[in-house]
Amino acid sequence: MREILQITSFLFLPLVSFIILIFWGKRFKSHSSTLALGLIGLMVLNSIILFIHTLSHPHHWPLEQSFEWFSTGNLSISLGYYVDNITSIMLMVVSLIGFLVHLYSTEYMKGDPRYSRYFAFLGIFIFSMNGILLADSLIMMYIFWELVGLSSFLLIGFWFEKDKPPLAANKAFLTNRVGDIGMFIGIMILYFNVGSFNINGIINGVGAMNPALLTVAGLLVFMGAVGKSAQFPLHIWLPDAMEGPTPVSALIHAATMVAAGVYMTFRIFPFLTPEALSIVAIVGAITAFGAAIIAITRNDIKAVLAYSTISQLGYMIMALGVGAHQAALFHLVTHAMFKACLFLCSGSVIHAMHHSLHDLNDNDTDPQDMRNMGGLKDKMPITHATMLVSTLAIAGVPFFSGFLSKDAILAGTLSYHHMHHGWTILLPLAGFGAAMITAFYMFRLIFKTFYGKPNNHDIYKHIHESPYVMSIPLMVLSFLSLAFIFTLNLNPLHGHGWFTHLIGHVKHVAGLDMHLVEDGIHHAHNLAMYISLLVATLGIVISVLFYYLKKVDVEKVSNFFNIVGLYSLSKNKFYIEKIYNTILYKPFFMQTKMASFIDWNIYDQKIVDAWGWITLKISKYSAISDYSILDQKIIDGTSHLVQYISSKLRKTQSGIIQNYLLGVLAVLVITIIVINQI
Amino acid sequence: MDYIQPYLMLSSILFSMGIYAVITRKNAVAILMGIELILNSANINFIAFNRFGNFNTLDGHVFSIFVIVLAAAEAAVALAIIINLFKNIGTVDVDQAREMKG
Numbered sequence: 001m002r003e004i005l006q007i008t009s010f011l012f013l014p015l016v017s018f019i020i021l022i023f024w025g026k027r028f029k030s031h032s033s034t035l036a037l038g039l040i041g042l043m044v045l046n047s048i049i050l051f052i053h054t055l056s057h058p059h060h061w062p063l064e065q066s067f068e069w070f071s072t073g074n075l076s077i078s079l080g081y082y083v084d085n086i087t088s089i090m091l092m093v094v095s096l097i098g099f100l101v102h103l104y105s106t107e108y109m110k111g112d113p114r115y116s117r118y119f120a121f122l123g124i125f126i127f128s129m130n131g132i133l134l135a136d137s138l139i140m141m142y143i144f145w146e147l148v149g150l151s152s153f154l155l156i157g158f159w160f161e162k163d164k165p166p167l168a169a170n171k172a173f174l175t176n177r178v179g180d181i182g183m184f185i186g187i188m189i190l191y192f193n194v195g196s197f198n199i200n201g202i203i204n205g206v207g208a209m210n211p212a213l214l215t216v217a218g219l220l221v222f223m224g225a226v227g228k229s230a231q232f233p234l235h236i237w238l239p240d241a242m243e244g245p246t247p248v249s250a251l252i253h254a255a256t257m258v259a260a261g262v263y264m265t266f267r268i269f270p271f272l273t274p275e276a277l278s279i280v281a282i283v284g285a286i287t288a289f290g291a292a293i294i295a296i297t298r299n300d301i302k303a304v305l306a307y308s309t310i311s312q313l314g315y316m317i318m319a320l321g322v323g324a325h326q327a328a329l330f331h332l333v334t335h336a337m338f339k340a341c342l343f344l345c346s347g348s349v350i351h352a353m354h355h356s357l358h359d360l361n362d363n364d365t366d367p368q369d370m371r372n373m374g375g376l377k378d379k380m381p382i383t384h385a386t387m388l389v390s391t392l393a394i395a396g397v398p399f400f401s402g403f404l405s406k407d408a409i410l411a412g413t414l415s416y417h418h419m420h421h422g423w424t425i426l427l428p429l430a431g432f433g434a435a436m437i438t439a440f441y442m443f444r445l446i447f448k449t450f451y452g453k454p455n456n457h458d459i460y461k462h463i464h465e466s467p468y469v470m471s472i473p474l475m476v477l478s479f480l481s482l483a484f485i486f487t488l489n490l491n492p493l494h495g496h497g498w499f500t501h502l503i504g505h506v507k508h509v510a511g512l513d514m515h516l517v518e519d520g521i522h523h524a525h526n527l528a529m530y531i532s533l534l535v536a537t538l539g540i541v542i543s544v545l546f547y548y549l550k551k552v553d554v555e556k557v558s559n560f561f562n563i564v565g566l567y568s569l570s571k572n573k574f575y576i577e578k579i580y581n582t583i584l585y586k587p588f589f590m591q592t593k594m595a596s597f598i599d600w601n602i603y604d605q606k607i608v609d610a611w612g613w614i615t616l617k618i619s620k621y622s623a624i625s626d627y628s629i630l631d632q633k634i635i636d637g638t639s640h641l642v643q644y645i646s647s648k649l650r651k652t653q654s655g656i657i658q659n660y661l662l663g664v665l666a667v668l669v670i671t672i673i674v675i676n677q678i
Numbered sequence: 679m680d681y682i683q684p685y686l687m688l689s690s691i692l693f694s695m696g697i698y699a700v701i702t703r704k705n706a707v708a709i710l711m712g713i714e715l716i717l718n719s720a721n722i723n724f725i726a727f728n729r730f731g732n733f734n735t736l737d738g739h740v741f742s743i744f745v746i747v748l749a750a751a752e753a754a755v756a757l758a759i760i761i762n763l764f765k766n767i768g769t770v771d772v773d774q775a776r777e778m779k780g
Contacts, residue, residue, distance in 0.1 A: 653778065653779060654776070654779055655775075655776035655777065655778040655779030656772070656773060656776060657772060657775075658700070658701050658702075658709075658772065661700060661701060662701055665697065665701075
């Protein structure tokens with residue numbers, strides 16, 4: 001009972017926060033953040049207790065509980081939780097980052113007219129995210145999956161008075177739907193072949209399934225992850241999602257929600273067939289490399305981080321594809337820490353820029369454009385230091401967490417190539433290439449923002465470091481980006497620590513020999529490490545030459561690359577949105593225009609209006625015949641006749657009684673005569 | 679005088695005189711007098727037919743007494759009407775009372 005209470009409180013605490021703030025938030029006003037902070041703080045404590053429990057009682061695990069939700073006929077759907085080491089880690093990551101983002105938001109969102117609603121939305125997001133983590137069945141995961149989509153929609157479109165956020169929210173929601181439909185079909189295929197929604201039930205039951213069908217089903221379920229984790233070709237929503245408040249970008253669109261796709265793929269990993277996994281790896285590789293190239297030419301500080309997020313998620317998906325599931329989850333957690341830190345740092349910079357522009361009464365300058373920054377290092381020392389730490393982490397520099405996890409992924413791709421040869425050389429190439437580009441563009445961001453001379457002295461003068469409420473989360477997260485945290489070992493090259501041990505091994509049931517994969521990764525480890533060190537150094541050195549020492553003219557280089565169209569390819573995001581525009585949106589709008597043309601110009605204007613015209617004519621003649629003939633002639637004629645006759649007859653009514661009497665006598669006499677005649 | 683004819687002749691003359699008075703007179707009181715003549719001619723008829731009709735009863739007499747009583751009542755009512763007429767139009771000339779002209 002205590003255990004059920006402890007687990008379900010991960011759902012109830014944020015839900016209570018949501019319900020109270022959405023209905024009575026107006027009364028709390030600025031205290032609404034205190035309430036939300038209190039409840040999420042309790043959740044953090046709870047997650048730490050659960051985590052300590054994980055470490056101290058390993059034989060109690062996993063915790064499982066399930067009850068029937070409803071059943072109709074043969075179909076029975078149950079809700080339940082499945083908590084193992086991985087869930088425990090993820091719960092702690094989500095709670096911790098959620099708490100820090102809440103704390104950060106109290107300052108960042110100060111003065112917003114919908115302050116309490118913002119915290120309510122954060123509450124429902126954490127509720128649904130925890131639901132995904134705890135779910136023991138695909139159907140329950142799907143329910144929370146959609147709830148996460150909803151809360152993401154609400155938070156992206158939080159500033160709905162502006163032009164762009166509602167459009168971005170719609171785009172995110174609709175793009176996610178494409179993936180979710182695939183996921184739902186996949187879940188249904190699995191249910192009708194295995195007879196269970198329960199993930200462990202499916203893992204135990206897929207042995208009998210047709211491998212080709214299992215591949216298809218696995219890929220369909222994976223489509224959900226493609227949508228949610230912004231993988232190629234459904235990645236287009238994530239950069240637009242940056243229209244939301246920056247802490248939201250940190251929490252949802254960098255650290256947690258987008259990781260849900262990776263987490264889900266991790267859960268279904270045991271029954272993905274090798275064929276499906278190779279496609280997963282290709283999708284991940286394309287995403288990792290493509291997004292990294294796009295990120296080079298972004299000037300918006302958040303857009304760089306958005307594409308960097310897509311690229312890193314591509315890494316995780318690629319890691320799962322090559323079988324390096326430990327590395328995928330490891331990178332998921334390290335990435336959550338340093339990317340949340342990066343986003344919150346960028347939020348801190350934007351906040352400062354925004355206030356500076358506000359002091360200058362300047363509403364036209366974009367506070368997110370790096371071309372307006374520069375030299376902020378001295379003005380914002382804490383933001384600079386923390387951002388530098390997390391940049392070193394994402395660039396893959398030893399002593400920082402990103403090095404370990406990225407290195408493990410790259411080892412996975414190398415070992416995959418050793419096993420399969422042929423085209424698979426592209427996977428490590430994409431991986432190392434993306435690693436180099438990542439190091440390059442992240443340092444480009446750092447140099448353009450914090451180093452060099454200020455590009456705009458007026459703005460620079462009014463820049464101030466953010467208050468402690470904002471910088472404390474930065475410090476905590478940058479501290480958690482150190483490699484030491486994950487290994488408890490001072491040797492920076494040693495990647496195996498308590499963390500990888502905790503993730504443990506996964507039994508694969510669909511034809512992948514995990515021992516072989518793990519051996520391969522073990523052997524490839526050293527080679528991967530040296531190459532990744534090399535490429536990271538190369539990336540950083542190029543970046544230093546370009547943007548810090550300015551030895552190389554960036555214009556010339558970009559023009560050189562543009563000879564083969566590379567620069568404009570990156571600048572225009574590989575034309576993917578344009579291609580979608582041409583092959584999807586334009587034909588669709590053509591179709592709707594056609595339908596509208598048929599509906600309005602032909603159906604409405606011709607057919608419907610023709611009926612109206614005919615009715616009008618008929619009623620016109622009907623009115624003429626009704627009025628001129630029936631009314632004027634027959635009805636009025638009768639009355640005219642009556643009037644004429646009565647006008648004659650009334651003359652007999654003289655009013656003189658004696659005349660009447662005379663008439664009576666005359667009639668009497670006539671009557672008597674007539675009677676006598678008979 | 680055992681013939682009925684003289685009685686009937688008398689009553690006819692009386693009746694004709696009454697009718698003439700009723701039709702030609704302009705004065706309402708004179709018209710009322712004409713009506714009395716007509717009633718009395720009827721009385722003569724009643725009595726005459728009772729006397730020469732071989733009836734052993736006195737029905738004719740009784741009827742004529744009824745007529746006399748009715749004539750008295752009628753005269754009272756008619757005079758009341760005439761007084762009201764005079765009050766309304768200021769004269770008893772029936773030609774002036776032409777409210778009912780169509």
